Amino acid sequence: AQSVTQLGSHVSVSEGALVLLRCNYSSSVPPYLFWYVQYPNQGLQLLLKYTSAATLVKGINGFEAEFKKSETSFHLTKPSAHMSDAAEYFCAVSNYNQGGKLIFGQGTELSVKP
Amino acid sequence: EAEVAQSPRYKITEKSQAVAFWCDPISGHATLYWYRQILGQGPELLVQFQDESVVDDSQLPKDRFSAERLKGVDSTLKIQPAELGDSAMYLCASSPSGGPSYTQYFGPGTRLTVL
Numbered sequence: 001a002q003s004v005t006q007l008g009s010h011v012s013v014s015e016g017a018l019v020l021l022r023c024n025y026s027s028s029v030p031p032y033l034f035w036y037v038q039y040p041n042q043g044l045q046l047l048l049k050y051t052s053a054a055t056l057v058k059g060i061n062g063f064e065a066e067f068k069k070s071e072t073s074f075h076l077t078k079p080s081a082h083m084s085d086a087a088e089y090f091c092a093v094s095n096y097n098q099g100g101k102l103i104f105g106q107g108t109e110l111s112v113k114p
Numbered sequence: 115e116a117e118v119a120q121s122p123r124y125k126i127t128e129k130s131q132a133v134a135f136w137c138d139p140i141s142g143h144a145t146l147y148w149y150r151q152i153l154g155q156g157p158e159l160l161v162q163f164q165d166e167s168v169v170d171d172s173q174l175p176k177d178r179f180s181a182e183r184l185k186g187v188d189s190t191l192k193i194q195p196a197e198l199g200d201s202a203m204y205l206c207a208s209s210p211s212g213g214p215s216y217t218q219y220f221g222p223g224t225r226l227t228v229l
Contacts, residue, residue: 004156032214032215034217036220041222041223041225042222042223043118043120043205043220043221043222043223044157044205044207044220045220046217046218046219049215049217051215090156090157092156094214094215095214096213096214098214099162099169099170099212099213099214100145100147100162100169100209100211100212100213100214100216100218101147101159101162101170102157102159102218104156104157104158105156106154106155106156107154107155107156
């Protein structure tokens, strides 16, 4: 069965600092990986996705993630945090054995200090 | 830009009452998903439709939950009777097809509080 582990339920950074949100996955077949962002009382918005093309994926708002098969990781980074980045971030995995179903991690809440 | 619509945005009900949530996916999207998100957790799939057919409802508590997508367009999720543990955000998502590489577009959700 596939699963996702997000290390750190809360991450706090200063404005302008590097953002690093960690995601490790488990999948018995090649995975498709996603990062979504959720603002309070809103739905999820796609930041980026990995679909077996380039291992370094660039997304919206300056975020990017690197697929590392050997480490079963898909960590999300942004070089310089902005106050508007404060939100909940979810990593999710899917594969052909599970159809289109997304399996989500528990989420990481990002706080950005002025 | 096309969006997934959901209503109501917020619902407060008493336990043992019936509630219903509505979702209108992006036009042309064949696949529709209902997820439940308990506070502090990631969403979990309740039911997946391909057009009007249920593809996956393995995690749907069928003794109290039902879902339909009669004409393969909009969908309704119903809970009867509601229990305290049903308090959560109910998210609807749609995608062009059901394959794992397709992006799922989420609506704003319905926040359910059961008293």
